[in-house]
Every structure is written in structure tokens, then in C-alpha cells.
Amino acid sequence: MERDDIIEYSLDAHHSEEEGKSIRKKIYFVTILLSVITAVEVITGVIAAGWEGWKWELVKWFFIILTLFKAGYIVMVFMHLKDERKTAKWFILAPYIVFIIYLLILVLTEGNYNNDMLHLFK
């Protein structure tokens, strides 16, 4: 049963009762933050229903920034990525961010071009 080639990193991950208290405090803080952001998003969505033009564009970007904010808190605090080693963090995040931004720019450009063509040949 004893193997020396497997290191159980989780055996080191324990924390005491006091540390647990401060960690729970942080968890509750993030909970309230995420709930408030969601509430703000929904209220803005209801108020901004029917807005057009640059006003709606602004609201859209407001939503996207809040979403990225929420995603950051979930990944860094709930998924503990902030507590991992820096190398591990960027091993996971960097490839994803690069690929997704690449795909996003390519595909949305193509979508806009398609829309232009749709109106060109009406």
C-alpha cells in the first residue's frame, strides 16, 4: 500500500479552526457580491428593455464586464485557482484565453460580414 512515488498534496492542505473562520468569511463576502451583481444585472436588464443605439451598446458592455468580474471571482476564490502555484494558474488560463479571444474575433467578424452580405443581396 505504501508508495513513495505518489505525493498526497492534499495532506498538506488542511487548515485550523481559526483559519477556517476567516476563509468562511471570505466565502460569504463573495456570495453576497455575486448575488448583488446578478441583481444589478437583472434590474438593469429590465430598465434597459427597449433601449436602442449607443445606449444599448453601453448596457451590453456593462453586462459583459460584470460577467467577467463574476467569472473571475468564481475561478479565483471558489475554484481556489488563486491559491495554486503561479505556474499552475497560467498553465490553465493562458491557453484558454489565447484560443478563445482568437476564435471570438474571427467568428464575430465573419458573422458581421455575413450580415452585410444578407442585406447586399436583398
Added chain:
Amino acid sequence: MAGHASKSIDKETLWGGKISPLSLSYGKLMMWFFLVSDALTFGGLLIAYGFSRHRFTGTWPKGEEVFHSLPFLDGHYPLMYVALMTFLLIISSVTMVLAVEAGHRMDKKGVVKWLIWTVIGGLFFVGSQAWEWGHFIHGSHDGALLSDGSVYHGANLLINEYGPQQYAAFFFFITGFHGFHVFSGVVINFIVLIGAIRGVYHKRGHYEMVEKAGLYWHFVDLVWVFVFTFFYLV
């Protein structure tokens, strides 16, 4: 958080072999690899949705015009139901973090308690999603006028009263795929819950299995945050 990852170890020792330079166990690293690939799948789907959206600029429906029903109530409540669903998923994510935190204190009772709440929250979310699909399939009171003069209510894979057909197709596929993730997450959490009740992880000396299941569960919450924004808000 304490642990191997926060210890300062010099580069030579860290990368010299015998230990993981990332300070991650095999299981946790593989879970992260899986999550990155799964995130690329969801990213691909949402970007494909964005393509259709930009292609049909002008005719694409807005979230608050499509989703404004609440169960048992007859009225106009834009986005209220999906806000409740989002809140539910956030809360069940929080109970999962609390289970992981209890695991780090080797508090078996705490782990079991919070895992039970997580499973219940997940089941409620899947149920809510079924209801949301029901609303979407049955459609609005007014419906849409077809070219032959008849009125059509609701949306399915062949016809969609709200706008372009792709809207319904993407809605069913992306929320369906996410719902399936929630369902499998509930199953995984349930299996881990049984393990925790039987004391498997206590005997092992650490609750890393709860942490790994938790990573998956938080990922499901993370995906929903994006689905919520791009399907309902923007």
C-alpha cells in the same frame, strides 16, 4: 489557504523531479485539464451562437422579451425566473465551497451537511430548467402570425415564434448541454456524498475528492454565468 502550493520552494528543487512542479496531485491536474477542454466546448458553442446573432442583427430577439413568465403566476415578470435560477446555482456553488472548506478541517459532519444542500440545489436547478423549457416550448399568449394566417405559439426545432430559427436551436442545445452537465454534476456530488457518509475520505486522511467534484460543480456555475449573460441579458 495553507498547503503545498503556498510553500516557497526554490526552482531547482521544484523542477528537479520527484515532486510536481505545479504542486497539484494527478487527479486535480486532470480535472483542470478536463475543465479547460470542456470550457473550450462551451466557448465554441457560445461563439457559434454569437455568429448567428451577428448574422441576424436586427431580427434577433432580446432576452427580456422572450423570458418573462413565472410558474403559477399569470403576468409579465421579465427575467425574474432566470434570476432566481442563477441565484439558486450560485448558492449551491457556495454550499459546495463550504463542503470543501469543512473537508480541509476534516469535519466529516460539515462535509456531509453541505454536500446534501449542494445536491438539493442542483436538483432544484435541473427542475427549474425543465420548467423554463416548458415556457419556451409553449410560447406566449399572442404567438406569431404565419404567412397562411394561422397563429403559432412557442418554439421547437422546426418553428420559432420569437425570431430566427437558430435562436431556438441554440437555446435548446446550449441550455440542454448545460443542463446535462448540471445533472451529471448532481450524480457526481451524490456519489461523493455517499463516500463521505461511509467515511472513505476520512480514512484516506484528506477530502480531496470533495475538492475535485467541487471544481466540476463550480465550473457548471461558471458556464451558467456566461449563458445567463449571452442568452438572457445582452
